[in-house]
């Protein structure tokens with residue numbers, strides 16, 4: 472499908488016949504302490520988008536720049552949309568829905584972008600994909616690599632969560648721990664691609680990482696009976712998932728399939744609030760330290776911050792910050808009252824919805840979707856302080872009596 476790139480900052484356009492990661496002009500003037508410039512937006516050919524209006528049905532693939540090879544080899548997406556009855560009764564929001572993207576093959580929404588980057592690699596005849604990640608992006612790319620037979624080289628800070636690293640190694644990725652932080656792993660992964668070739672999938676660096684996530688919105692459009700919800704809650708760290716969800720609804724609107732964008736609410740932890748702070752103040756700076764327990768959204772220098780702030784304004788939405796206590800309470804509530812075990816980063820979206828609902832920021836009749844981005848099984852330690860398995864008992868009727876009275 473025909474498409475081009477457009478710089479988010481200067482608007483300059485670039486052709487898509489070669490792999491390009493950033494606007495060379497804007498990215499050359501990046502400064503420490505400021506959100507980086509030069510990220511590229513993928514612009515799908517307008518004629519193609521308009522032609523979708525006449526079709527009886529659309530699929531996520533109709534909106535993607537590269538054809539997904541053998542979709543059932545790596546069946547990503549089509550994640551379930553819950554109508555969580557107990558939470559609907561409890562909150563009074565009768566049109567509340569939860570989209571559980573933890574149901575993807577590697578357990579997070581990152582499979583969506585990884586699959587598109589795999590398609591990009593196959594399109595250009597590349598066999599290797601390199602990236603830096605502290606968790607879900609790495610395991611998702613490793614998972615896609617295993618399915619499609621691609622070599623994945625994953626640079627990680629040595630402090631990255633063990634479960635996600637083991638998961639990546641299990642899928643067969645070459646895991647390279649670095650004695651430094653994520654930024655160092657990021658730079659080294661770029662050096663790797665310059666020296667050894669292949670494609671780089673760094674989040675926000677490769678424009679396909681935003682583009683691949685827009686399939687969430689196309690699925691929602693279909694799952695809700697060919698319409699957009701009124702509001703979507705999205706947990707935010709680097710701002711890529713936020714921009715991807717925005718882009719999906721933006722393309723649906725360009726195609727004439729919806730009239731207006733939903734409000735896309737940016738949910739952040741108070742302890743990692745760079746994008747929220749930038750949106751509120753209008754000053755696009757990074758923050759000195761992010762300390763949230765929700766490790767997947769703990770980000771000081773959001774790699775897609777400028778685009779996310781722009782899209783919060785364009786979707787006429789806002790940012791909601793929640794405490795880490797509220798995130799962990801939300802995680803327990805989702806588990807015990809909806810049967811969904813979400814990781815803390817994902818539960819941040821539910822915590823933000825609850826906060827806004829309590830403050831009356833959202834109409835009770837609104838069609839609200841809360842996006843849960845990752846499964847909780849990768850981070851069992853996050854719930855260990857709050858729940859525990861009781862001591863074992865003797866297999867006797869007396870012991871039963873002691874437990875149940």
Ligand SMILES: Cc1ncc(COP(=O)(O)O)c(C=O)c1O
Pocket residue numbers: 579606607608706707708709710711712713767768814816817844845846
């Ligand atoms: C489970 C989960 N939720 C949310 C996010 C936030 O996505 P982004 O960094 O694109 O804002 C991440 C990022 O790693 C994640 O792994």
